[in-house]
Amino acid sequence: xxxxxxxxxxxxxxxxxxxxxxxxxxxxxxxxxxxxxxxxxxxxxxxxxxxxxxxxxxxxxxxxxxxxxxxxxxxxxxxxxxxxxxxxxxxxxxxxxxxxxxxxxxxxxxxxxxxxxxxxxxxxxxxxxxxxxxxxxxxxxxxxxxxxxxxxxxxxxxxxxxxxxxxxxxxxxxxxxxxxxxxxxxxxxxxxxxxxxxxxxxxxxxxxxxxxxxxxxxxxxxxxxxxxxxxxxxxxxxxxxxxxxxxxxxxxxxxxxxxxxxxxxxxxxxxxxxxxxxxxxxxxxxxxxxxxxxxxxxxxxxxxxxxxxxxxxxxxxxxxxxxxxxxxxxxxxxxxxxxxxxxxxxxxxxxxxxxxxxxxxxxxxxxxxxxxxxxxxxxxxxxxxxxxxxxxxxxxxxxxxxxxxxxxxxxxxxxxxxxxxxxxxxxxxxxxxxxxxxxxxxxxxxxxxxxxxxxxxxxxxxxxxxxxxxxxxx
Numbered sequence: 001x002x003x004x005x006x007x008x009x010x011x012x013x014x015x016x017x018x019x020x021x022x023x024x025x026x027x028x029x030x031x032x033x034x035x036x037x038x039x040x041x042x043x044x045x046x047x048x049x050x051x052x053x054x055x056x057x058x059x060x061x062x063x064x065x066x067x068x069x070x071x072x073x074x075x076x077x078x079x080x081x082x083x084x085x086x087x088x089x090x091x092x093x094x095x096x097x098x099x100x101x102x103x104x105x106x107x108x109x110x111x112x113x114x115x116x117x118x119x120x121x122x123x124x125x126x127x128x129x130x131x132x133x134x135x136x137x138x139x140x141x142x143x144x145x146x147x148x149x150x151x152x153x154x155x156x157x158x159x160x161x162x163x164x165x166x167x168x169x170x171x172x173x174x175x176x177x178x179x180x181x182x183x184x185x186x187x188x189x190x191x192x193x194x195x196x197x198x199x200x201x202x203x204x205x206x207x208x209x210x211x212x213x214x215x216x217x218x219x220x221x222x223x224x225x226x227x228x229x230x231x232x233x234x235x236x237x238x239x240x241x242x243x244x245x246x247x248x249x250x251x252x253x254x255x256x257x258x259x260x261x262x263x264x265x266x267x268x269x270x271x272x273x274x275x276x277x278x279x280x281x282x283x284x285x286x287x288x289x290x291x292x293x294x295x296x297x298x299x300x301x302x303x304x305x306x307x308x309x310x311x312x313x314x315x316x317x318x319x320x321x322x323x324x325x326x327x328x329x330x331x332x333x334x335x336x337x338x339x340x341x342x343x344x345x346x347x348x349x350x351x352x353x354x355x356x357x358x359x360x361x362x363x364x365x366x367x368x369x370x371x372x373x374x375x376x377x378x379x380x381x382x383x384x385x386x387x388x389x390x391x392x393x394x395x396x397x398x399x400x401x402x403x404x405x406x407x408x409x410x411x412x413x414x415x416x417x418x419x420x421x422x423x424x425x426x427x428x429x430x431x432x433x434x435x436x437x438x439x440x441x442x443x444x445x446x447x448x449x450x451x452x453x454x455x456x457x458x459x460x461x462x463x464x465x466x467x468x469x470x471x472x473x474x
Contacts, residue, residue: 005136010036012338013128013138015120015283016146018046020315020327022104024144027335029111036114036138038130043101044108044115047148048324050097051169056192058093059172060355063199067357074394084200090174122284125310129284142310142338145290145298146331147279149316154184154272157245164252165245165270168193177201178268180234182254184242186213188354190273191225194233195356204233205267207240207256214354218367220381221360221417224397228358245270278317293319302344304334312337321350349413349432351425358398361425364413364432365403378406380438382458384418386468388449395419400454402428402438404462409437411459420451427455438462 014025017039025037025044037044048054069079108115118133127139151167153159159167162175171193177200183190186208194204206213206229213229213236214222230236240258251266280296289308291299297319304312312334315327329347336343349363370377384390384398398418402411414428431441441459446452460466 006134007137007139008036008135009139010034010114011141012036012335013038013120013140013143014146015039015128015143016046016148016279016315016317017041017044017115018146018148018315018327019048019324020148020331021046021144021146022108022331023328024146024314024331024335025113026107026111027332028144028338029113031335031339031341033335033339035112036116036140037108038116038118038120038128038133038138040117040119040132042117044104045097045101046146047169049100049104051172053324054097054100055093055172056168056196057355058096059089059174059196060192060357062089062092063196064357066199071394084177086174086177086200093172120283122287125288125308140310142312144304144331144334144338145283145306145311145313145317146315146327147283147317149276149278149322151272152275152277154242154245154274157247157272159272164247164268165272167272171197171271179203180205180267180269182207182252182265182267182270183273184270185273185275186210186215186236186238187273187275188214188352188356190271191229191354191356193271193273195229198232205235205237205265206233207237207242207258209239209241211239213238214360216368217352217354217360217362218401218415220367220399220401221362221415224358224399224417225354225356225360227397229356276316276322278319280317295319302346303337304330304345305337321352323350323352326350347433349429351429353422353425355422358395358418359421360415360417361421361428362413362415363425363429364411366413366415367401367403370403370412376406377403377412378462379403380458380461382454382461382466382469384451384454386457387451387454388468389451389453390418392449393419398451398454400424400458402455402458402462404438409439409462411436411438411441414455416454418451418454424451424455427452 011034012028014021014037022044025035029035118130120128123129181202183194183206198204243257244255246253252270253266256263278297291307298313300313300318314330316322333343351363354360381401385396390396401415403413411431438459442463446456457466
């Protein structure tokens, strides 16, 4: 250690200020622990707030407004063509981020959480060195690793700031609206950002290696979205891969392999959305007892403990579903474990939401998972064409489904596609977590006319009491 370097001590060091990190910091502080949070940014929020969830959902809301204004003509209300002010859109996004980030700074101050800007690297199992910081070293009793993840680049083509080949961060900076945009990857990131750029005027081509969009999501939930995107996007190429990609001065030249009429094509820009990798390199894990798996994710138990007794890990860096709300849940568990409480990750239903239009949301056991596991289940679907509220909104392409244990009637999983599923899925999460029966949900009076009724009526199909759909003949 160099003489004159500033060293601090803390009970709990949080490395990473995303939803997992700041949730852990706040919970630990609430439990009376001395907490220091280190992040490369000046304010907490992480990728989710600054370069992910919040900016993308801000843009997606704007794209919904554009779609709704165009669609209103069929209802007798006509708006003029949208006037896109890209600078104003970026400024609005910035205001949203600033408001939330400043709120987190205020909460940190009021909870007594010390915020330090810097990049932490482990020197030992109880100490880190900080780079790009006024503090040189921090000695800790416990640490929670919450360093997150980063986008996976196309093999052999690294991302360059301001380049034509973008990751999600570059796409969200929205330097311009390209005439043509190739989206590599048919997962939720590619489809969400593709939807935004399509609404703003880009011609979108999606290339997906698999045989359908959103691999891993039940196909009946994806179908309404795919139909919508087939009209909103210029091309959707399934079972197709890109064998080469070359950035040129006035575009990106790519070679496609698959059922494509023209394998050599050129696009103004390319968005690479093929997954994310954990931020575990160059942070000194070799100086700890932490173990990682073959993909670089930190191995943890159900209490978020790593193989180093002093260090826990949460969020993307610990693998599993890379979702902000899962990271938050894990962060609270890690803080409670350090404080000596009996806490463990025991969630039965982690909800996932695809914020396209229509949205897709699901939790618990999916139909396709049940099939792969040879589980005996019954699946009940309530099409939104029978929903009064969906009809008033001209959103009849939606669907609500339940995966139910036929012997006990217990709800094992819920899936919904349609408008505002982001809020509807929470009832499904509660049902799965509580071990609710379909009868419980069917007998709970839902307000009319609402989209939430579709969950009640899906459960009523199981009990044989559905009002707006004919019962099965016995």
